[in-house]
Amino acid sequence: MDKELMEQLTLWHNKSQxxxxxxxxxxxxxxxxxxxxxxxxxxxxxxQEKYNEAIQYFLSVQEQGEHDPLWHxxxxxxxxxxxxxxxxxFAFEQAVALDPEDSHAKMFLEMSRNAGARAGNETIPTVxxxxxxxxxxxxxxxxxxxxxxxxGLVAHHDGSISMTLEVGNYKHEIFQIRAEEGFExxxxxxxxxxxxxxxxxxxxxVDIVKFDPExxxxxxYSDNKDAILSFAIAFKEACEDDLLIxxxxxxxxxx
Numbered sequence: 090m091d092k093e094l095m096e097q098l099t100l101w102h103n104k105s106q107x108x109x110x111x112x113x114x115x116x117x118x119x120x121x122x123x124x125x126x127x128x129x130x131x132x133x134x135x136x137q138e139k140y141n142e143a144i145q146y147f148l149s150v151q152e153q154g155e156h157d158p159l160w161h162x163x164x165x166x167x168x169x170x171x172x173x174x175x176x177x178x179f180a181f182e183q184a185v186a187l188d189p190e191d192s193h194a195k196m197f198l199e200m201s202r203n204a205g206a207r208a209g210n211e212t213i214p215t216v217x218x219x220x221x222x223x224x225x226x227x228x229x230x231x232x233x234x235x236x237x238x239x240x241g242l243v244a245h246h247d248g249s250i251s252m253t254l255e256v257g258n259y260k261h262e263i264f265q266i267r268a269e270e271g272f273e274x275x276x277x278x279x280x281x282x283x284x285x286x287x288x289x290x291x292x293x294x295v296d297i298v299k300f301d302p303e304x305x306x307x308x309x310y311s312d313n314k315d316a317i318l319s320f321a322i323a324f325k326e327a328c329e330d331d332l333l334i335x336x337x338x339x340x341x342x343x344x
Contacts, residue, residue, distance in 0.1 A: 098129055103304065105257070105273055107133040124153045132163055136305060140167040158187035162194050169197060174205035192301050196253070196308065199245050233318045237325040242318075249312040252321045254279065256307055260328055263338055270343060276302035277344040283309060285337045286327055287320070294320055 094113075101109045110133040114126055122130070127150045134143035147154065147164040154160025165180030181198035184191060230250075234242045239259050243251040256276050263282075264274035272278050280302035287295055297316045301308045309324075311317040328334050 095125075102129075102133070102136075103273075103275075105136070105275060105304075107136040111137070124150050128154070128160060128163065131167075135163060135167050135170075138170070140171045143167045144171075156187065158184045158191060158194065161187065162191065162197070165194075165197060165201070169201050169204075172204070172208070174201050174208060177201040178205060193303055193306070193308075195245075196243055196251055199251075200241075200243050200253075203243065229318065233321055237321045240321060240325060242321065247312065248314070249310055250314055250317045251308055251310040252317060252324075254307040256305060260334070263334060266335065266338065267341075272341075272343060275304050276307045277304070278341070279307035281341040281344055282334075282338050283307070283324060284342075285340050286324055289337065289340075290327065291320060291323060 098110050098113065101107070101113075111130060114122065114130040114133075117126065127146050131143040131146035134140070134146065144164060144167045147160065147167070150160070154164075161180045161184035165177045165184060168174075168177035168180060178198065178201045181194050181201055184194035185198055188194065230242065230244065237252065239254065241253045243253060245251065254276075256274055256279055261274045264272045264278055266272075280300045283300060287298060291298075294311075294316050297313050298309055298311045298320045301310060309317065309320065311320070327337065
C-alpha cells in the first residue's frame with residue numbers, strides 16, 4: 090500500500106472519520122485493493138456498524154487472513170455485534186491463539202462466551218459457562234451492571250473484571266470542549282479522563298484499577314472485584330454530574 094495513503098487512512102481512523110476511509114478505498118478499483126486495504130475498508134464498515142458488509146469483505150480475503158490475529162479479531166467483532174456468538178467465539182479464540190498477549194481479543198472472547206451463555210448457546214464449553222455464570226449471578230455484580238449502564242462489566246475466567254464502554258455516543262459532548270487540542274472522545278480520551286478521576290477521587294485504587302483502552306473502546310480492569318465495582322459505580326456517577334466531569338476533564342492529558 091502507498092505510504093501516503095496509509096498515513097491518510099490512519100489519520101482518518103484516529104479521528105473517527107470512518108466514512109472518509111470507506112469512500113477513499115471504494116474509489117480504488119477492486120482489482121487494485123490489496124489485503125491491507127480490504128481489511129481497513131472492512132474495519133471502517135465495522136466502525137459504522139455495517140457489520141454484514143464488513144464480514145463479506147473480510148471473507149473475501151479469508152485465506153490471507155488465516156494467520157493474521159487482527160483479521161480474526163475484526164471479523165469476530167462484527168459477528169459479536171450481530172449477536173452471532175458461536176462465530177464470534179471461534180474468531181476470538183483464533184485471535185488469542187495467534188496473539189496470546191492481545192488483551193482486547195481476550196476481553197471480547199469472554200464477552201462473547203458470556204453473551205452466548207445467556208443466549209443458551211450450546212457450543213460453549215460447560216465448565217466455562219458454569220464459572221462465568223457463578224460470577225455473573227452474584228447479586229452485587231448484577232446490581233452494579235445495571236447501575237453503570239451504558240458501561241458494561243465483563244467477568245473473566247481468572248477472576249478479574251473489566252469495565253468497558255463502546256465510545257462514540259455517551260457523553261461525547263464533554264470531549265468537544267477541548268476538540269481544538271485534539272480530543273475526540275475515543276477510548277484513549279476516556280482513559281485520560283478516567284485516570285484523572287481515579288487519581289483525584291479514588292487515589293487508594295490507583296495501583297489496583299488499570300486502564301487498557303483502544304480507539305473504539307474504553308476499558309478498565311482489576312483482579313480485585315470490590316475495587317473495580319466500586320470504581321465503576323463512582324465513575325458512572327461522576328459522568329452524570331456535568332459540572333464535576335467537566336472539571337475533571339479540564340485536567341485530562343491528551344494521550
